[in-house]
Amino acid sequence: MPSFDIVSELDKHELTNAIDQANKEVTTRYDFKGTDSVFEVNGTTVTMKTESEFQLNQMYNILVEKANRRGIDIKCMEVKDPDIQLKTAKQVVEMKEGIDAGLAKKIIKKIKDSKIKVQAANQGDSIRVTGKKRDDLQEVMQMLRTQEDIELPLQFNNFRD
Template structure:
């Protein structure tokens, strides 16, 4: 039976490249000269450090621009509340990998409501969709792409 997996992943190599480009832009910008502002990537956590809250907001904008240029979906970012002290402002940004339980339940429910002859099952942090016809699976992919979900979805492991 044909099947495919619905996943939500961020290319870590492209993410590292986007962070590197953002750091380069901060090094070259006149308004950030000598401030010590920087982006630090630690696995799937990005830490933004700047002297002021205003510069921190500019850094968020720079990060979003660099990620968009590298075709990384901004919906995979989860911004924490910034912590502002006397001489430093910090903000942590989590990069979401995988589909959590609530979103997975929502996606499987939406697939089942379509009345196509497919089955959707949650397998850890991904969803496996199986069906008798390849056309039904392609309809599910097209339908999921048209939906506005809070996570970016990718489709992989398509088997006949």
């Protein structure tokens, strides 16, 4: 019986590359000269450090641009409130991955409401979709790609025939 998995994964290597490129741009840009502006990555958490809120906004734009170029969907970015003090400003950007229980229920409900003859089951960080026909599975993939209200980027892998 054909099946596939719906997952939301973050390529950590591409994230590291995007951060390296962003740091390189920050060190060469004229409006960041003399500031100790830096991007730091720790697992899936990116910390932006600089001197002012305006520069934080500029750094966020750089981060989004570099992440987009590296194929990281910006839907997975969750921006926290900035911590602004006298001469320092810091902001954390969480990179979300994995499908939590609430989003999994929402996706499974959408699949069932579409009346496509498939079964969907939550498997922790992924959702397994099984059906008798490969065409039905591809129809589910296409339907999920067009959904606007799913707040995480979805990937489809482990396709078995």
